[in-house]
Amino acid sequence: MAFHRVVLSHHQSLYLFRFKDLFPFVPVFDDITEQDYSWMFHLGIEDYVISPETGNRALNRNEGYRHISERNNLSDGDIVEFFDGDRVPVRYDETRILDIMHSTGSSVVLYMCKIDSREALVQNNDYSVVDTGTLMNPFYSCGFAIRVSAIEAVRSFNGGDLFCTDFKDWGCEDQYTGLVCSKLGIPVVLDTGTRLSGAVGDDTDYHEAYRNSMQAYLDKARNSGITIRI
C-alpha cells in the first residue's frame, strides 16, 4: 500500500513549496506559465503534468491519475490523494487516513477546509460516513483520498474517467462523482480532523456559470440512470 498525490495548480505554483514540505506529489499545471516553470525549477520538481485543456478540472485530475498509474505499479489498496493547488493541508496525518479507511471500510475520505460549509455534517473533529447520493451531496474535490480499487470502479462506470469531463464550467463534476460512488456502493467518509487551508462551500457566488454546471449535473445523472435522492 502506498500513497500517491496529485496537486492541481492553476497559477497557484507559489503554494507548491508548502506541499513539498509535506509529501511528494505530481503537480498538474493548468494554463502553465513561466512563473510555474520558475517555481518548478526552484523546488526541484521534475515529474509533472501539463494540462491538455485549460480550465477542465475533471480532465486535469484524470490526467494526474493517468500519469501516476503509468509510472507506478498500482495495487488496489494504494491510495491516491487529490488536492487543489491553493488548498494546502494544515492538519494532516497519513496514519489517520488509513485508520479511517480501515475502521469504516470506506475507500474515499473527503478532507475539510478551515472554513467549510459541510461543518455541520460531522461534529467534534471526528469523521463519519456520509450520503453522497443526494442532490447536494458533500463530495467536494478540493482535497480527498481514494483507493485505486474505487477509482477503477468509478472509471469503469464513467467510460474510463474518474471525473466526468462533460463538465466544462466550474463546479459539479465532483458532486457527480459522489453520485457515482453512491450508486456503486462505495462508502465515502467526511473527515473533519484533516484540514486544508482556505474556505469551501460558499464560493459558488463567484461563478456565474454555476447554473450551467448544475444543469449538466442533473442531465448527466439522468442520462446515466442515477436516481438522485432529494
Place this chain on the structure above:
Amino acid sequence: MQNNLNQNVHTDYAVYSIFKPEAGNQLARSIHYDFVITQKMLDAYIAKHSNATVIDMGDLIVSNSDGTDGTISGFLAKAPVSIYIQARTPENVAYRFEEHFLGGANNNGIIDTTEFRESDGSFSALKTDGAADVYSEYPYAIDGVTGGMNYHSTATAYVVIASSTAKYNGVVRIGSYMTTGQSPITLGRNGDMVVIAQELMEGLGFNDTISYGVTPSYYVADWMGGGRSGKLGYWIEEGASVQYGLFARIGQSYKLGTSPLLYEQGSRILNVYTLDHINDTEIMFTSMSKGYRIVVSREDIIKRSSIGNVETAKLIDTTAPGFPADKIITVSRGDDLTELETFPDAEHPFVFKEESRLDWHSWDYSQLYGSSTSGESNANNTLYIAESSLTPNKVYEVYLHNMYMSRQDEAAAVDIAGHIVSPSHWTATFSGEDIELGPWPFFIQFVDDNGIPVATRSWSATTPGGAFFTRPLNLTQHWNFRDPGPFDGSDYSAKSLEEIAWARLVFVKLGNSIAVLRYALGG
C-alpha cells in the same frame, strides 16, 4: 558580459530562452543568469566599502576583482536580465537596483531598459514589468521597492524591505518578504506602481496614496488563511477616466491566481462586477444582476455597456422611501420591457418564460421598516412565482437584490467579508472594509394556479451560506429583521440608495418537488 573575475558566469543559454515553454526541457538546464553575485565578490566589495549600508547593484557588478570601484561604460546586458545572489549578505547591508543598474532618466545604468520605458523614457506600470529577476540563495535586503523588479524569494530566502522609499514606476513582484519599518510602506507619489507580493512573513503591508480614480485593494498577507483569499477589489468612480495602470494592476492580480472584482461607486449605485475574461487588449467584467459589462482597455479606458441576454428577466420596483418616484414595476426580458400595474402577488405570480434567471430589484421598505422587528412573508417582501411555469429538470436562478437606504450614522462593522455576523445582520467587505448592510433579503413563494403556496423559500438565520439539504415543501420560515429605530427621513442621506447585497437561489423542479440546489448571500 561581466568584467568581475570573481563572478561565476553561465553563458551557455541565450537570455531570452529561459523559462519559455517552447524552449523545451528547461528544467534540465541551469537558468541563465546574466549576473551572479558570489561570496568572494561581495566580500571583496564590502572590504573596500566598509561603511556602505546600501550597495548599488550596478556598482557591485562592475566592481573590480579586488573590490574597488569599476567603471560603468555602456550597457552590459539588455533587459530582461536575471541575477543570482549566491552570497550571504550582511544584515546591515541592502541592495539598490536603481540608477546604476536599471538606469536613471537617461537610461545610463548597466542594463538597457529601453524596451521597458515609455517613449519619453519614463517608467510605468504598463511598460515596466519584469525588467529584472533576482534570485537568491539566502535572505537579502533591498533599499526601496523598485518598479520593474521581480524579487523571487521563498520562506527561507526572503526579502527584507526596510526602506519606505519606492523607486520608479512599474510592476514589482515580491515573493516571501519581511518589512521592518514601524509604519506601512508608502508608495507615495508613484501612482502607477503595482506591488504584488505573495507572502508577508513579518511586518506591515503597503499604503497607496492614489487620490483619484483607482484605489487598489492590496493583496492580503495570509492568502493561506482563508480570510479574504484570492480576491482583489478595485474601485472606480462613476464616469471616471481612470489612469494609473489599472489594466496592468488587474492583469497582474489575475496572473497570481486571484479573482479580481470591480466596484463601481456612484451617488446612488454600488455595482459589483466579476471578471468575465482577460486578454492582451482588454479586461471585461460583468454584473449579470445589473445587466452591465465594463471593459478596461489596455490604455486604461473604461467603457460600460448593457448586456442583452434573452435568458434573463428583470423585475424592477422603483419605489424607494424618500424618493418621489411613483411606483413603477417593470418586467424586462432581453429587449422586451413591460410595465406592470400590480406587483406580482399570489394571484398574479411571476411567470417564467424562456429565461432561466430572474433578477428582482426592490427597495420597498415600507413593511420592513415598520414598527415590527419581526419579519414574515408579506406582499411587499415576497416574490411569488408560478410553479406551473417552471420546466421540470431545468435549473433556475433567482437573484434578490437588496437595495438599501443606508443611514448617515451607520457604523462600520468589523468582521470577515461576506460572513454573517449575527442572525439578523449581514455584512460585506468593500475594499477591505466591512460594512453593515441592513436587513436580510426576501422570501420566494411558489404558488399553484389557484395562488396557493406550494413552497416558500427563505434564508435561514442559522445556516448562512451553502445549503446541503433541500427544504421540505410548504416550509415557511420567519426571522427577525434588524430594528432600525423609528423611521426618520432625515436619518438618511439623499445619495445613499445602493445595491449592496444580494441573495441567490438556484432551484429545480424535480417531480413534485422544488429542490433548492444552492442559496447564497453576497455583496
